Amino acid sequence: MKKQLVAVLAAFCLTTAIATPIKSYASTSTTDSSGEVVNEKLGDPIVVYGGSLSDSEKASVKSSLGVSGNSGIKEITITGADIAKYIENGNASARLYSSAKITPKNEGSGLVINIVTPENITEVTSDMYSNAMLTAGIEDATVEVAAPKKVTGHSALAGIYKAYEVTTGKKLDPERTDVANQELSVATDIAQNSNVDDKKVGELLTEIKKQIAEQKPATKEDVAKIVDEQLKKLEISLSDKDRQLLIDLMNKISNLDINFGKWSSQLNDLSGNIKDKLSKINDDIKNDTGFWASVKNFFKKIIDGISGLFG
Template sequence: MKFIKHLFLSITAFTVLTSLMNLNSITVKADTSELSTIPVIALGTSLKSKQRQQTIKVLTQFLHGANYQETNTTGKDLVKYLNPAGNNFTINSKVWSSAMLQKTKNHGVQVQIIPYHGKNNITTTTEDQYANAALTAGIQNCKIYITSAVPIDGSNALAGVYKACKEQGTNLNQKQIDAAQDEINTLSSINNQNKGENNYSDSQLNKAIAEAKKDMSSQKSNVSNDQIKAIINNQLSNNHLDNAINNDQRNAIFKLLENVRDSGSLNSDFKFQASQLVGQINKKAHKLVNNNKSNTLPTNFNFLDWFTGFINSIAKLFKGSYFF
């Protein structure tokens, strides 16, 4: 009888222990899944204490008190992510720019540069350039917020985004990162060369690039050099940039899109993300016109872009969506 009692107690204890272990296993799995969706802030390691706290405040204002994770972007990260693309960073390089990555559902990549103390300290790289480069790097369906405590050109800000992706469990392909960094440098350079030109805007160029990526995705890795060139010419024409982009700039655009193809980026997911980016650039341009309450148009305003946005807004009333 004593033996049966001990046996019963042993079986009961084993059952309880097993149940607790299974419960713990389920809980850990749920926590891990939740962590992958929590926004990640990548803070430049050169920030001083007050700058760091202010940067966190600037980036998290859109979370409305929700949880977030923190990580640091160091010189070592610049070496890891950016040097293969041709940069010459060292582990002692200063890092000021900071970024927050927040996942979304099927809305593509959206980028917003946030002023620091009311000033935009990202002096060269634009939101559309960041978004296009993030697309090339393989980043999908997220909001990216970027700021800097000091004035910088912003060319290395995406290193923090790449680091944040890793913290969320997404390891990006280095070839795609290299293509993205080449792209951001190329588009920034073309934008700088065309500043002040009335028949050019950064949004027009980035829309043309995103649409070219979408067209290339339809043919995936089989798209030839001649087809890429035809796609470029077609999209530059569609976006009224024929007279704004010179031959050297066309060749630079061809090279960056060739790199996109060779990096292995092109697939159906990439096509969807490119389509989302085209739509977001369209909406942003449309909003810019609507928010312009004076009769003075922006320096880079293009009437044909405005007219397209106007027609799209009318169509939206009847169909509920924009034409892209």
Template sequence: MRKTTIGIVILSIILIGMVIPAGFSGEANSVVITYGETTHANSNYKANVDSFFKSQSNIDLSTATEKIITANDVNKISSGITGKTYTSSQIYSSALVDLNDNGKLQVSVDKSKITTITGDMYLSALKSVGITSGHVYVTSPVTATGESALAGIMNSYEVATDVEIPDTVKEAANNEIYTQAEIVENSNVSADDLSKLVDDVKEVVQQNNTTDHTTIVNIIYNYTVINNINLTQNDIEKLADSIEQLQNVQGDINVYETQVSGVLNNTGSGSITDLFNGIFGK
């Protein structure tokens, strides 16, 4: 009987090795760090950023895949949205994405360094893209708005999942971030209040499946009244444009979300040992 049992166990191990797809354990590329090129080029800056990541995530950073986000990467997006262009000495924001922690999407922002973009803003933009899993950490070695970090975060997800986010979706998500940052910096509206308003409006717009600009403007205005938020007509128009843009690329978002959902659901979900224990008991 003992020989029979051992034989079954060995056969099961062989079968498991045959049917489990490569990367099931989530070890490869499950943690990705994107450094702003200014940060990566300065050893002190990089050490400060790494210190934040280690203290917040408790991850051995030597196991992480590293990428550098350049001014050119950021300018491909920002120049078409805000008209701003950055030099290689201006890209500080850095991000760590941990797909092992994939119960639900979480964002931890170093508020002592990231001055404008909040965790809720990143959450909203990532959910707009179709990303719903993973833990994201954002920091900078010096004070920064955090606008350029979204490019790094999305790049991290592409590296970790090997699924490319459509350019139309990247542009729409970044436009959402840049629009909110501009409004916060030039008004008395708090980042938290604005982020909540945008989330509420996007939910209604998606439920109604509308891309009509006037309709979206009216929905925004109604929420400013409900929440007693003072936005200029120009701010409302800009928000409507960014939300309308997201709605117009919803087809691309749905395709990406379908492609990436299986990867995000499996990454970090367990190792062969975990599966073995689940079948035979610990």
């Protein structure tokens, strides 16, 4: 009898570990560039390959990004020297597999990020890329990210910097690109260390940056207040370490040479996109009858087990 009671109690304890299933949304479509009308006012589409790719891996990435021999897309490679150029104290010996295709768009079009191999980009989300790219000064482009095997996705950002400069002829501010890279690292750290859903992290970063753009905080204490307000508003709990990392990052962002008036509008667009994704996830959870049926069945088995002990 005692062993059976222990087993039942253990089953009840397991209920605390039931997690709501979160579905990841990342586009698996690619642009058929050969079928597009070329806008001669803009730069050409360009693909940047990770410098560590083997020939077979590069061929796989080409296929994922829709690059063929007659596509007319310029192709370049990111190297360790580029990492050192765009990221302060960047590791020039880093292994580089993440690759991307950049297609410039008309002013005001905003950023569209498609991770075309979502199964292989394991840490960085499309929202994290969007946030970091806005911080770096990249705007009005469609970006497709791919990798031939499982990677974190961090190195794609430096490749995007290089491709953007080559195709648009615009020089990115190295201070902004460095801070943007730090932002990507902080975002993935928070998602992993504090067990915060990656889309919730994207929403948090966007909302804090919106408030920085609107309030223009004068001191680090003002930045900390904004961070704490948004953490409370979004009901996100961080460790002291992650909270401090976030405050330090946002303080750096607040001191960048950014047109915050224009930035605020771009962040509002990004915020709307993230909230739409979160709403879709919630709707899918509510409509996931299979999940709720399994929960009901789980509890029924526990109740039946208890009834068997005392019936």
